[in-house]
Amino acid sequence: MKKLQLIASMMLGLAAAGSVSADAGKDTYTKVCAVCHAGGIAAAPRYGNAADWGPRIAKGVPTLYQSALKGTPKGMPAKGGNLTLPDASVKAAVDYMVAAAGGAKAAAEPKADAKKEAKAEPKKEAKPEPKKEAAKEAAKEEAPKAAAAPAPAAVAAAPLVQEGASAADVNSFNRLLKPAGKRNLPPPEDGIHDPANDGTHALQPPLAAFGSLPKSFAGNRVNWVEAIGSGKIKPRWDRTDLTAEPIVMDMNVVREVKGSMPDVVYPHKQHTQWLDCSNCHPAIFTPQKGANQISMASILLGEKCGVCHGKVAFPVSECRLCHSKKKDLVKPATAAAR
Amino acid sequence: MRKLLTGLRGGLFVGLVLALAAVLFVDIQDAQAEYGDVVINNHSDAATMRPVIFPHWFHRVRFACKVCHADLGFKFKAGGNDINMVKIIDGQFCGACHNGEVAWSVENCNLCHSAKPGTPTQVHESTIQKLAQPSGASQKK
Numbered sequence: 001m002k003k004l005q006l007i008a009s010m011m012l013g014l015a016a017a018g019s020v021s022a023d024a025g026k027d028t029y030t031k032v033c034a035v036c037h038a039g040g041i042a043a044a045p046r047y048g049n050a051a052d053w054g055p056r057i058a059k060g061v062p063t064l065y066q067s068a069l070k071g072t073p074k075g076m077p078a079k080g081g082n083l084t085l086p087d088a089s090v091k092a093a094v095d096y097m098v099a100a101a102g103g104a105k106a107a108a109e110p111k112a113d114a115k116k117e118a119k120a121e122p123k124k125e126a127k128p129e130p131k132k133e134a135a136k137e138a139a140k141e142e143a144p145k146a147a148a149a150p151a152p153a154a155v156a157a158a159p160l161v162q163e164g165a166s167a168a169d170v171n172s173f174n175r176l177l178k179p180a181g182k183r184n185l186p187p188p189e190d191g192i193h194d195p196a197n198d199g200t201h202a203l204q205p206p207l208a209a210f211g212s213l214p215k216s217f218a219g220n221r222v223n224w225v226e227a228i229g230s231g232k233i234k235p236r237w238d239r240t241d242l243t244a245e246p247i248v249m250d251m252n253v254v255r256e257v258k259g260s261m262p263d264v265v266y267p268h269k270q271h272t273q274w275l276d277c278s279n280c281h282p283a284i285f286t287p288q289k290g291a292n293q294i295s296m297a298s299i300l301l302g303e304k305c306g307v308c309h310g311k312v313a314f315p316v317s318e319c320r321l322c323h324s325k326k327k328d329l330v331k332p333a334t335a336a337a338r
Numbered sequence: 339m340r341k342l343l344t345g346l347r348g349g350l351f352v353g354l355v356l357a358l359a360a361v362l363f364v365d366i367q368d369a370q371a372e373y374g375d376v377v378i379n380n381h382s383d384a385a386t387m388r389p390v391i392f393p394h395w396f397h398r399v400r401f402a403c404k405v406c407h408a409d410l411g412f413k414f415k416a417g418g419n420d421i422n423m424v425k426i427i428d429g430q431f432c433g434a435c436h437n438g439e440v441a442w443s444v445e446n447c448n449l450c451h452s453a454k455p456g457t458p459t460q461v462h463e464s465t466i467q468k469l470a471q472p473s474g475a476s477q478k479k
Contacts, residue, residue: 039467039469041469183372184372187391187452190375190462192375192377192391192453192454192457192462193391193452193453193454194388194452194453194454194455197388197448197451197452198448199447199448199450199451199452200448202448202449203393203449203452204393204396206374206395209395209396209399219372219373220372220373220374220395221372222395224398233399235398235400235401235402236400236401236402236405237402237404237405238405238409239401239405239409239410239434239435239440240440246402246404273402274398274402274403274404275402275403275404275407275408276403276404276407276408278408279403279404279407279408279414300465300466300469301466302464302465302466306465306466307414308414309465310373310464310465310466311373311461311464311465311466312373312374312394312398312461313373315373315465316465
């Protein structure tokens, strides 16, 4: 399983690694390395995480340069999969990540000291980048304490800081799936709004708005197609002209899929209720059946259908909404026999 | 020979599909993205304002995508529009509506500038964000 994840994330990494004209380490990091190193895909050492990087930095920075340039058997692709990158850019990106993890100092101090380190020098770290990352991590942890001390090492320290709570939770029923009660939280609890801001408390909680709308099983759990179809919501088609109506075009485009998955039916109807032709044509899709290369990997990476789906429209987990046309499974079988 | 080749190719394909499945597996386990809030922080932190949270879901209840993404020219990219306050008070971007006529006006700073300081630009809880979950980290939510 792990190996597969590696392959998969390498695919993602390769697909993501577009053309890069970077000289600065930060630029290279953002464009190429962050795909894996921001969140730790395939167990890549995470950006700004001293515990992940400490033992590696201990090997010496030149060794890390080599790993980054040549790749490692455990999943680091050579140059992050972007072989056209100049060596200097790759090294700069390594420097950038090493610095964010506390630099060579982190290697000298054993992991157990991460907590101490976090407490001892939150002010000294003035670099904006690690601070952001730490705040993001802290937001995920929903630990207000950690947010107050946004030092890079706070990321590593966070699990240690949470004393009693995590011990009770290790064998909770759902380790990764978010329980129903934690979905669509009101702004002060959602991890990104600042509860100390008075405006936060004046905002509408999502569930107050969603209560009267038809439900779905994914995303923000609203079936937006039905909501607009049944007239539960009437989004304006013009900023001020209340009489403007969309020109809905009912045209399906079938995309045949290799393998066992049902074919994809792309419906113009549900899209043109919301969108203008110019939103998709020609920037995202050439308006010609089959003229566009679309794959699930690109959708997951936020391209093609993934520009919207998984960000502001229903996510990829709802396979059957897109893969909706049953196909004749006999045909491929006979083809294989030949 | 031919059989072998097709076999090989088949194997590769299965491999790819499995690899994809692995990604999806992670996704399904973890995710069910709850897209809806866009954090915009190109300038806010530097200007010591709280970053902006744009409640996307709230606006789509009231306007079709076309209004913002075609008529008003918002690009499909969180943080991709280089918005600032001058543009807003001159009636561009958020200011096309938050002008005291279509919606409340700009003096309500804290309704827009409502994020925890330091929150990076993002589509909160989007699938791509979920795919990049820390692998070894504590998954407490």
